[in-house]
Amino acid sequence: MSPAPCVVAVLGAADAGEALTVQYAAYLSEARRYGTTEIPPLRESVAELAADLQRPDVRAFGAWTGPRLIGSVRLRGCDTGGGVGTGTGCVELARYSVAPDAQGHGVGRALMERAHAELAAGDVTWLVTGARSDENLRLYRRAGYEETGRLTDSAGVELLRMERLAPR
Template sequence: MTTAPCVVAALTVADAGEALTVQYAAYLSEGRRYGTTGIPPLRETVAELAADLERADVRAFGAWAGVRLVGSVRLRGERVGTGSGCAELARFSVAPDVQGHGIGRALMERAHAELATGDVTWLVTGARSEENLRLYRRAGYEETGRLSDAAGVELLRLERLAP
């Protein structure tokens, strides 16, 4: 697999609209898989995303291929980087036309670089989202529970202890 050339850098409030476009495109296939557009990433607004980016406990990263934003991820949590922090890896999105080329892996590695040994990251993903599950398991995430979202989609909670 060839890694698409991209630059991963901090995502800012000015990027909120473009990030939401990528998020919608990425999560639309998830909505189709589960037969609903009611999943939270498809219901988020630009204002909500921008507010999230302004939070002191959120670190957000985008992947750019030239001037185009092709992916993003948010790391939400306090005391991250201390070895006793806990953070959610959230709204992990890669544009559908560039999935499978290492962009998601690059975003995840950048988010993980914020962590200290002993920090825990967690995420949720659809129980039937096999491509996502393969990526997360390769990165060291293990299932710790099951739940349902507001749309009734069965989710897996996965966690990873930073080495």
């Protein structure tokens, strides 16, 4: 049975506890896949998440079904002389999370579309994801992301860096 349609809206610091609960639940499957709970999204605290949501260069969105938060995503600006929405900016798509029981029902796609709507033509969005995270890789490739490099995180997990140029 699919969940009720979700509403995507701005995520604020007051939502940090709920967002962290969803993030932990979503990233536990990644931890199992890679055999470590030391991945950065599982080490973030409520205070760190709330502080991130209050940064002026962060825009965050949550997906709610009724009163329940079922997903979230953050855009973190990495200003290269432009900024998000200018067509010359660079932004990280970070901590993209959907509750396990809500996955596969378009919640992630709705969050990504809302995040991408913040971008101007020519803005570059980048993200990192596990090299063996096949479901994530399919979603990102469908959204126009391409691999631009590989790295290893502090937990020893091989990651792919992917980028997407906002259409002109």
